[in-house]
Amino acid sequence: MAASIRASSGDSRGPQHSPRPKGRDAKDTLCRNVTIYGHCRYEDKGCAFNHDPAKLQGMPSQVDSLKRRLNVESPTFTPSSLANNGGFAKSTTISPKAASAAPFTPKGAAASIITPTINPEPVPAAPEWSVPDIPEFVPQSYDTMQMGDGKAVVNPYDPFVTSTTPIPEIAAATPHPAQINPYAPDVANMGGTAFFQAPATFTQPLQYHLYAPLGPHRENLLAYQRTAHDFFISDNLREELQRKSEASHQLLPNSTLPQLEHFHSLVPLDTTNQKSATIFGYPSWVYKANSSKDGNLYALRRLEGYRLTNEKAIRSVQAWKRVNNGNVVTLHDAFTTRVFGDSSLVFVTDYHPLSKTLAEHHFGSPQRFQGRVAAAHVPEQILWSYIVQIANALKAIHGTGLAARLLDPSKILLTSKNRIRLNACGVLDVVQFGSQVPIQDLQREDLAQLGRLLLCLASNNPAALHTMPKALEYISRSYSPTLKDCVFWLLDTSPNQPKDLDRLFNGLTSKFVAAYDNSLHFSDHLTSELNRELENARILRLMMKLNFINERPEFEHDRQWSETGDRYYLKLFRDYVFHQVDAQGNPAVDLAHVLACLNKLDAGIDEKISLISRDEQNCFIVSYKELKRGVEAAFQDLLKAGRRGP
């Protein structure tokens, strides 16, 4: 029996190539193809085995064995499982590969299998492809969990109870009792619940590397669903922009400030009334003003009490108009005026709402400049970002044949997060016109000023120049050697130290790359924010169309819009979107519903909605596709009528 099953399981497609005889008694061995198929195709083609069972008369044991194996009295074979390795009893046909396999004692259905007598006579050797005997896994849980009446026995599965006792089904499946799954349920103490575990279920240990998001969740959203917030720019960005917009629109009630020839609505931007003349040689004031020429906002810097002695001085501003750089506050114009009651020089620059100077940002209020050291340490990354931005500004300025001349913390504006711009550029060119300092020296001085600026910022002390050794020691201790070297190099004014912007750029290459990458990320972020508002613009346009169409007085007696007209459903759609009420008749104010409806209308999808007339007597089933068509047609009619005119 076992031999016949093994042979047939070897190939069910047809007679096998007769295996090559192994051993010298091939002629005395009945060909296996005869045993299986009744004949051998290779009988006359060189098969060395015996093809005539009659000739084997003298070998009773083999014939008997054959008869025993294949006669009508043979017991029915009932496979104990679907396992294709079979529930084989010990057989002489064991393959050489399986010779070392552990002896197998079938369980479960073993009682129905009759093990034939083992013939010690040689039988055809197992072919090469013969599968080794693998002990069959007989799931016992099902059997043991079945009561005599076929009802399931209760499985006392308790996830909090772990057992160290071997569990029958697992023990059967595991070669070593020691490999018991400690997370498997304890079936030894079966007791009273209705839970039935599927047969042969093998509980895996928990997957500790898989994490699920923890609740509580605001809503159960599907992948394609969005919250209302997803349709608007982030709160922080919106707030920042709105605050800037508010600052731009700020007016000074009862202002005593004069109106200039081309500027009105002046609002002072200085945070303090105390003005020193140390930077420009004149006290300076900054105002926000509206241009009556182009309606835009500008920042006006007024130098109080300045007398223009040379016409050419003010013309030096022309060169600054050509400097167009993201890290420089653009200078537009300069003029003198007497409207303030004195002789003033006014510079017109771009206005950057809510900007602060680096001095205000890092050193606090101007009173704090009296030598008090602020607590906050400026991170190195920020300092590198400043260096890169100032280097970029200087590149543009020097490239135009100019020098910044003023890299002071109070004259560098922080216009948004970590974004700085050199301010008050060109002022000294006018005020100190006629000084005979060569431009190359002024440009070299820019680098030294950058070094002094970094010294103040890094040591967090505006008066760091007076305590230079201490400040340098602080920088060496608190920042990387690269930054320290950069600051030392910039501060070194010895003539044998060649210094120019190109050398600075060479040292900053990797920092420029990092800054460029940051700005790309920021631009991605802004693009995605913009994208959200883009959706809103689309929805707004759709709403504008709907409002153009709905409730027009001239449609009041139009049959198309009456209850029998083909545009009546547009009216009802407006109620469906905006005027829904809940079960108690209270207004349902659901922004998400409005957005969903308008988005679907804009897309013109096939989804159908039911529109109910206000008297609840009529109901329309209409798709968004039809609605969209209706809206477009109505809007086009309006446009045509508008073009025709009255």
Ligand SMILES: Nc1ncnc2c1ncn2[C@@H]1O[C@H](COP(=O)(O)OP(=O)(O)OP(=O)(O)O)[C@@H](O)[C@H]1O
């Ligand atoms: N172009 C501008 N756009 C917007 N705000 C500006 C502009 N220029 C300057 N400001 C703001 O005006 C205020 C005064 O600037 P200012 O350059 O006078 O600095 P300060 O600290 O008052 O220095 P000083 O003592 O030399 O006058 C600062 O808060 C600054 O942010």
